[in-house]
């Protein structure tokens with residue numbers, strides 16, 4: 068299944084990393100969809116901002132490598148809403164701590180289930196979606 072994780076305050080968390088690692092191991096297509104600026108986008112800003120972006124993305128790439136997420140499965144939204152990317156791509160869930168992003172995904176009526184990472188039941192919700200989506 069194709070699944071998506073927010074990074075800041077979501078996949079940056081240890082418990083979420085453990086879960087994502089398990090999904091990679093089980094052969095799921097795991098993505099990071101983050102509001103952050105890409106390194107390429109940061110090239111166009113002033114050196115101070117660029118430096119900050121590159122440094123904080125370094126941590127993101129380190130986590131991605133550790134979890135087993137391919138570079139080609141990392142989407143930087145450059146502060147656009149994530150629903151613009153997620154819509155019609157076949158994701159079964161997106162896990163995020165930002166209610167605005169989650170509501171926005173729900174509003175697109177895409178089948179992708181928007182799951183709140185701050186909810187105590189987030190992992191059960193994710194597993195339930197995966198079980199239901201089995202062919």
Ligand SMILES: [Mg+2]
Nearest residue numbers: 073075076164
């Ligand atoms: Mg977040």
